[in-house]
Amino acid sequence: MPQVVLRTESLCKKYQTHFWSKIKVALHDLNLEVNSGEVFGFLGPNGAGKTTSIKAIFHIVRPTTGRAYIFGKDVGRHPGVLAKVGFLPENPYFYDHLKGTEFLDTCARLFGMSKPERRRRIAELLGLVGLEDSGDVQLRKYSKGMLQRIGLAQALVNNPDLVILDEPLTGLDPLGRKQVKDLILSLKEQGRTVFFSSHILPDVEMLCDRVGIIWQGRLVKTGRLDQLLSEKVESVELTVDSLEQKFRPEVSSLAAKTVERDDKLMLTFGDQPAADKALKLCLERGGRVVSFIPQRRSLEQVFLEEVKP
Amino acid sequence: MIRRVVAVAQNTFKEAVRDKVLYILVIFALCLLLSSYVIAPLALGEGGKILRDLGLSLVPLFGLAIVVILGTALVYKEMERRTIYILVSKPLRRWEFLLGKYLGLLLVLAVVALLMTLFFYGVLYWFYGGGEARLLWGIWMSFLELAVIAAVAIFFSSLSSPTLSAVFTLAIYVAGHWTQDLRAFSAKLPGSGLKGLGTFFYYALPNLEFFNVKNDVVHGIAVNPSHALWALGYAVLYSSALLALASAIYERKSFK
Numbered sequence: 378m379p380q381v382v383l384r385t386e387s388l389c390k391k392y393q394t395h396f397w398s399k400i401k402v403a404l405h406d407l408n409l410e411v412n413s414g415e416v417f418g419f420l421g422p423n424g425a426g427k428t429t430s431i432k433a434i435f436h437i438v439r440p441t442t443g444r445a446y447i448f449g450k451d452v453g454r455h456p457g458v459l460a461k462v463g464f465l466p467e468n469p470y471f472y473d474h475l476k477g478t479e480f481l482d483t484c485a486r487l488f489g490m491s492k493p494e495r496r497r498r499i500a501e502l503l504g505l506v507g508l509e510d511s512g513d514v515q516l517r518k519y520s521k522g523m524l525q526r527i528g529l530a531q532a533l534v535n536n537p538d539l540v541i542l543d544e545p546l547t548g549l550d551p552l553g554r555k556q557v558k559d560l561i562l563s564l565k566e567q568g569r570t571v572f573f574s575s576h577i578l579p580d581v582e583m584l585c586d587r588v589g590i591i592w593q594g595r596l597v598k599t600g601r602l603d604q605l606l607s608e609k610v611e612s613v614e615l616t617v618d619s620l621e622q623k624f625r626p627e628v629s630s631l632a633a634k635t636v637e638r639d640d641k642l643m644l645t646f647g648d649q650p651a652a653d654k655a656l657k658l659c660l661e662r663g664g665r666v667v668s669f670i671p672q673r674r675s676l677e678q679v680f681l682e683e684v685k686p
Numbered sequence: 687m688i689r690r691v692v693a694v695a696q697n698t699f700k701e702a703v704r705d706k707v708l709y710i711l712v713i714f715a716l717c718l719l720l721s722s723y724v725i726a727p728l729a730l731g732e733g734g735k736i737l738r739d740l741g742l743s744l745v746p747l748f749g750l751a752i753v754v755i756l757g758t759a760l761v762y763k764e765m766e767r768r769t770i771y772i773l774v775s776k777p778l779r780r781w782e783f784l785l786g787k788y789l790g791l792l793l794v795l796a797v798v799a800l801l802m803t804l805f806f807y808g809v810l811y812w813f814y815g816g817g818e819a820r821l822l823w824g825i826w827m828s829f830l831e832l833a834v835i836a837a838v839a840i841f842f843s844s845l846s847s848p849t850l851s852a853v854f855t856l857a858i859y860v861a862g863h864w865t866q867d868l869r870a871f872s873a874k875l876p877g878s879g880l881k882g883l884g885t886f887f888y889y890a891l892p893n894l895e896f897f898n899v900k901n902d903v904v905h906g907i908a909v910n911p912s913h914a915l916w917a918l919g920y921a922v923l924y925s926s927a928l929l930a931l932a933s934a935i936y937e938r939k940s941f942k
Contacts, residue, residue, distance in 0.1 A: 435775045438940040457777050464775040470767045472697065474704035486693035487776040515704075531772060 379412035381449075382539050382570045383434070388443035390433050403429045405595045406443065411539075411572050411587075416565050418585035418602075419574040420680060426594040427574040428467050431543050435464060447539060460488055463537035467544045467574075469528040473517035477508060477527050480516060481534055488535040502530040507556060521548045529557065540564055542573035546580055558584060582606075582676040590683045597683045605679055612672045613652035615644045620664030628662070631655045641667065690778050694786025698760065699793045707756055707794060714748045714802050722813050734814045735904055738821060741806040742900045746828035748802065749795055750859060753832060757791050757839030758851035770941050781933035788840045788929055795832050799825060823909040824900050830921040831897035835859055837925035838892070841932040844939075861887075862894035892924050 388407040393400045404426050411417045421427045432438040434445040436453050444451050450458040471480055478499055485495040503509045506526040511519065519527065525548055532540060545561075546554050561584050564571050575581050581588060582602065589599040598605070612633070618641050620628065625642060629635040631651045632644035642664075646652035649671065656669055721740055725733045761784065764770040773783055803825050810817035838858045842851035861868070865888050872884020897917055899909050 432771075432941070435771075437771055437774055438942065439938065456779065459775060460777045462775070464772075466768065466771040466775075469772065470769055471772070472701050472769060474701050475697070479700065483693050483697045484772070484776065487690050487773070487778050489689055528772075535776075 379414070381410050382413045382447065383409070383411040383541075383572060384446040385409045385430075385434060386444045386446070388430065388433050388445060389441050390429055390438060391441045403594050404433060404440075407433075407591075407596055409589060409596060409599070411570060413570055414565070414568050415586040416561060416571045416584050417573070418581035418588040419572065419591065420576065420578070420581060420588055420676075421574070421591035422576060425591045427591055428543055429594070430591065431464075431541060431574065434541070435459070460535060461538045463532035463535060463540040465525075465528045465532040465540075465542045465545055468548070469524060471516045471524065471527065474515055476513050476515055477503065477519070478512040480527065481531055484531045484534045490535070498534060498536075502533060505533070505560070506530045522550055522553045525549055525553070526556075529560065537569065539570045539572065542571065544575060545573055546575055546577050554580070578675070578677045578680055588676070590680060592683060598679075602676070606673045606676065613646045613649060614668070614670045614672055615646065615652055615655060615659070616667040616669075617642050617644070617659045617664040618667050620659055620662060624658075624662040624664070628655050628658055628664075631658075687779075687782060691782050691786045691789065694773070694778070694783055695789035695793060698787050698790025699797075702756055702790070702794045703797075705756075707752060708798065708801075710748055710752060710755075711798060711801055711805075714744060715805050717744060718806065718809050722809055734810075737810065737813065738817065738904045739900065741810070742821065742824045742828070742904065745799060745802050745806065745825055746831060749799060749828065749832040750835060752795060752798060753791070753835050753839050754852050754855055756794065757836050758843050758855055759848035760787050760791060761840060761843040762846070762848050762851065765941055768941070774941070780936050780939075781929075784840060784844060784929055784933050784936060788837060788925070791836045791840065792833060795829065795836060799829050799832075818903075818906075820903050820906070820908065823914065824903040827897040827899050827909075827914065827917055830917050831894050833921050834862075834892045834894070834897075834924050837928040841928045844932045844936050858891065859894065862892040863898075865891050865893045866895060893920070896920060 385407045388404060388409075389402070390404040391400050391402050407430055409430075419427055419430070429438065433440045433443075434447075434452065436445075436456070440453075444453065446452070447458050447462060452458060475483070481499045481502060482495055485498060490498065499512070500509075503512045506529050508523060508526055508530070511523060516524065516527065525545070529542075529545065532542065542561075545557050549557060558580060561571050561573070573584075585602050587599065587601050588605065590597050615632075617628075620642055625637075628642070628644065631646065631654055633647045634645040636643040644652075644655060646655065652669070652671075656666065659666060718741060722733075722737055725736050725740070764773070764787075770783075774780065803822070806821075806825075807817045835855065835858070839851060839855045842854045845851075846854070868884060868891070869888045872881055872888065875881050875884060899913075901907075902909060
C-alpha cells in the first residue's frame with residue numbers, strides 16, 4: 378500500500394470581495410490523494426481552480442472549510458511539515474535587488490541550513506537549473522525563463538520529499554521545458570513525489586503516473602493515466618502485407634474501414650475483439666502483420682470531454 | 687526561529703539598501719551643509735546652537751521619511767508582488783516574517799542614523815570645532831521614537847495599501863506628539879463617554895513627546911539616564927504590542 382503524501386479533505390474556498398458582493402466559490406470540496414513516489418498532474422483550464430487549490434494546501438489562502446494534510450500532518454496546525462516540501466508558485470516574482478545566490482541563500486536559511494551546507498547546495502542547484510554563470514546577477518536582470526529556473530532551484534533547496542509546482546512549464550522555451558521535464562523525471566527516479574499543475578497536456582501525458590482534472594472549482598476526474606487513456610480505446614489499426622486477394626473480403630468484413638494500397642491492406646476496427654479476430658485470421662491465411670496499433674484517446678480528448686461547458 | 691527572523695531581516699536590509707534608500711543621506715548632507723553656510727553669518731554667535739538644534743531635528747525627520755517611504759510599503763509589496771508565496775510556503779511563521787521585516791527596517795534606520803550622526807558631528811567640527819557627546823542622547827531618543835513609528839508603519843503595511851499606510855503612519859506620528867494635549871482636552875469634555883474616548887486615545891496612541899529631549903541636550907541640560915531607560919522600555923513594549931496585534935491579524939489573512 379503506497380504511503381499517502383498529500384491529502385486534502387473537503388477543501389473549500391469561498392471569496393467575497395466586499396460584504397455586499399456575492400459569495401464566489403472558487404473551490405468545492407476538494408478530496409485528493411497523492412501517493413509517495415508518484416508524479417501527479419493537476420489539470421484544468423485557466424481559472425478552473427488549480428492555483429487556488431495549491432494556495433489552499435499551503436494556507437497561502439486560508440481554506441474556508443476542510444483540511445490539507447502533508448505527510449499525515451494538518452498543514453494549518455503543523456506548518457513545520459513544510460520543511461519537507463518544495464513549492465514553485467505560478468509566474469513567480471522574486472526580490473529584484475537580490476542576486477541569484479543571495480536569494481537561494483535566504484531560502485536555505487529559512488530551513489535552518491548551515492553555511493557550508495548552503496554553499497554546497499546552492500552551487501549544486503545553480504548547476505542543475507543551468508544558471509551557474511548567473512548566480513551573481515541581480516534577479517531584476519533575469520529573463521522570464523531564468524526566473525522560472527531560479528524558482529525551481531528555490532523549490533528544491535531543502536531536498537524536499539514532496540515538490541509542488543504550479544505551472545512549471547509556462548514561460549519556458551523548448552529547451553527550458555525539456556530541462557524541467559528531465560528534472561521532474563529525475564526527481565521521480567530519486568523516489569520523490571511531484572505534484573504539478575499544467576494545461577500543457579502532452580507534457581502531462583509524458584510525465585505523470587496519475588492525473589486529476591479540475592473544472593469550475595470541482596475535481597471532476599482522477600485516476601492513473603494509463604487507465605484513463607486505456608478506458609478510451611477509440612479504434613484499432615491493423616496493417617497486413619502479402620495477404621492473398623481471395624482472403625481479403627473475409628478479413629475486410631470485420632473492419633469498419635478498409636484501405637488497400639499496393640500489396641498492403643490497412644484496416645480500422647471499432648473495437649478490440651473484432652481487431653483480435655481479424656489479426657488471428659490474417660495470420661492463419663498467411664498474411665504478414667506490419668503493425669497492430671490500438672488507437673487510444675489522447676489526454677487532450679479526455680480532458681476536453683470532462684471540461685465541456 | 688531566530689535564524690529565520692534574521693534571514694528575513696537581512697533580506698529586507700539588502701533590498702532596501704540596493705533600492706537606493708541611502709540616497710536620502712545625500713539630501714540630508716546637502717540640507718545640513720547648506721544650512722550651516724546660511725546660518726553662520728546670520729546667527730549672531732548662536733550658530734552653534736542653531737546648527738545643533740537643526741541637526742537633531744533633521745535626523746528624526748529623515749528617519750521618518752525612510753519609515754514612510756520604505757516601511758509603509760514593506761509588507762504590502764511582498765503581498766502585491768507575491769514574493770510572500772515563496773516565504774509562507776516554507777516553515778516560516780507569519781509573525782516571524784513580520785518581526786524579520788521590522789528588524790530589517792530598524793537595521794536600515796540604525797545604519798542611516800549612524801551615518802547621519804557621523805556627518806552631523808563632522809559638520810559641527812568643521813564649523814564650530816566639534817560637538818558634545820550629550821547630543822548622542824538626543825539622537826538615541828530619536829532612534830527609539832523612529833523604532834515605534836516603524837512598528838506603526840509595519841502594522842499598517844500589513845493591513846492596507848502603501849498610500850493609506852503612509853497617511854495613517856503620519857497621522858499617528860503627529861497625534862503621538864499631542865497626546866498630553868489630548869488628555870488635557872478630553873478632561874474638559876462634557877460627558878463620561880467623550881472623556882473615556884479621549885483617555886482611550888491617550889493610552890492607545892504612542893506618547894512620542896516622551897522621546898523629545900532635543901531642547902535639553904542643545905541647551906546643555908543632561909538627560910536623566912533613568913528617563914532614557916524608561917524610553918527604551920516604552921519603545922520595546924509599544925512596538926512589541928503593535929507587532930503582536932499585526933501578527934494576530936496577519937495570521938488570518940489570505941493572500942490573493
